[in-house]
Amino acid sequence: MIDKIILGIESSCDETSASVVRNGREVLSNVISSQVDLHQKYGGVVPEIASRKHVELVVPVINQALEEAGITPDAIDAVGVTYGPGLVGALLVGLSAAKAMAFAWDKPLVGVHHIEGHIAANYIQHKELEPPFVCLVASGGHSHIVYVGDYDRFEILGRTRDDAAGEAFDKVARAVGLGYPGGPLIDKSAREGNPKAIDFPRVHFEKGCFDFSFSGIKTAVLNYLNSTEQKGEKYKVEDVCASFQSAVVDVLVTNLIAAAKKVKSPKVALAGGVAANSLLRNELMERAAKDGLEVFYPSPILCTDNAAMIACAAYYEFERGNVSDLYLNAIPGLKLGERR
Ligand code: KG4
Ligand code: ZN
Numbered sequence: 001m002i003d004k005i006i007l008g009i010e011s012s013c014d015e016t017s018a019s020v021v022r023n024g025r026e027v028l029s030n031v032i033s034s035q036v037d038l039h040q041k042y043g044g045v046v047p048e049i050a051s052r053k054h055v056e057l058v059v060p061v062i063n064q065a066l067e068e069a070g071i072t073p074d075a076i077d078a079v080g081v082t083y084g085p086g087l088v089g090a091l092l093v094g095l096s097a098a099k100a101m102a103f104a105w106d107k108p109l110v111g112v113h114h115i116e117g118h119i120a121a122n123y124i125q126h127k128e129l130e131p132p133f134v135c136l137v138a139s140g141g142h143s144h145i146v147y148v149g150d151y152d153r154f155e156i157l158g159r160t161r162d163d164a165a166g167e168a169f170d171k172v173a174r175a176v177g178l179g180y181p182g183g184p185l186i187d188k189s190a191r192e193g194n195p196k197a198i199d200f201p202r203v204h205f206e207k208g209c210f211d212f213s214f215s216g217i218k219t220a221v222l223n224y225l226n227s228t229e230q231k232g233e234k235y236k237v238e239d240v241c242a243s244f245q246s247a248v249v250d251v252l253v254t255n256l257i258a259a260a261k262k263v264k265s266p267k268v269a270l271a272g273g274v275a276a277n278s279l280l281r282n283e284l285m286e287r288a289a290k291d292g293l294e295v296f297y298p299s300p301i302l303c304t305d306n307a308a309m310i311a312c313a314a315y316y317e318f319e320r321g322n323v324s325d326l327y328l329n330a331i332p333g334l335k336l337g338e339r340r
Helices: 036-040 047-069 088-105 114-125 165-175 182-190 215-230 237-262 278-290 307-319
Strands: 005-010 015-022 026-034 078-084 109-113 133-138 143-150 153-159 267-271 294-296
Touching: 005 047, 005 088, 005 307, 015 047, 015 307, 026 047, 026 307, 036 047, 047 088, 078 088, 078 114, 078 307, 088 109, 109 114, 109 307, 114 133, 114 143, 114 153, 114 267, 114 307, 133 237, 143 237, 153 237, 165 182, 165 215, 165 237, 182 237, 182 278, 215 237, 237 267, 237 278, 267 278, 278 294
Parallel strands: 005 078, 078 109, 133 267, 267 294
Antiparallel strands: 005 015, 015 026, 133 143, 143 153
């Protein structure tokens, strides 16, 4: 096999990232410049600040990725880039850089769907993993259960009807005064708390429906905090975190396993920022084992936004001849599988 080298670029939210990946699964470099510190004081990502920072960082990050991989642009076979979904101003920076490089170096351009990238992170982590499988993609902007029929075939089996799982983590963390981003902070605090202390709601829809709803649990947490304070009592942050996390994870795992059984998939995977959650991983391992399902998830660094996952997804698109032209535009609300 002749080696295929892909340069991946990701800038859909608040991480500027570039990566060089060989043959889809071998990461030669994965440079991630996070803007978390910059957005922390606002309690969330400020789109305009994110775009400006991407402009400053995108070229140095790409140069560093090439340098760390020990290659020059002539060794690259294609440039892969996230073109949606995400913040339009942020997406445009990575996309414009990718188009400029593809044009200047005379290399093909491959547009990648951000969620497809998150799913592909599993291929980097697990060299033996191949589709089909069912994947839960849970991040700050998305909560989807996806049937991955092939490297470029995706079918949504369930989705959130309101907040994304990561969004709920971030909002609850802010309400209990933990800061931003909330997921990792709740994960840590919950280890010291009692998951059975407070009975937060777990929303399930009719049988055979794998959708989620997280706005109710977020409101229930806020109501609990307010009513406790009004009674002049103190709540234990660790118990709130543990009980909230356990309710969210319960619903995520229940729906993922039910969806996998429905489509008779023996393999389930996690992806996206929330896939870094320790309870989610442990609970899925435990419950999936009872049904004989094999479980896959990426290492935490490959769960949150990074360009290696984009380069990996681009490799498989490139192999299938799914190449974009230089008119490719950023699509903030891009649907999974839309262009196919
Ligand atoms: O995939 P990602 O980096 O960016 C998006 O595409 O949104 O996901 C970020 C989200 C944030 O909401 C963050 O709070 C959540 O993932 N997250 C976690 C954990 N680590 C990150 N949620 C729960 N537990 C974690 N350990
Ligand atoms: Zn993401």
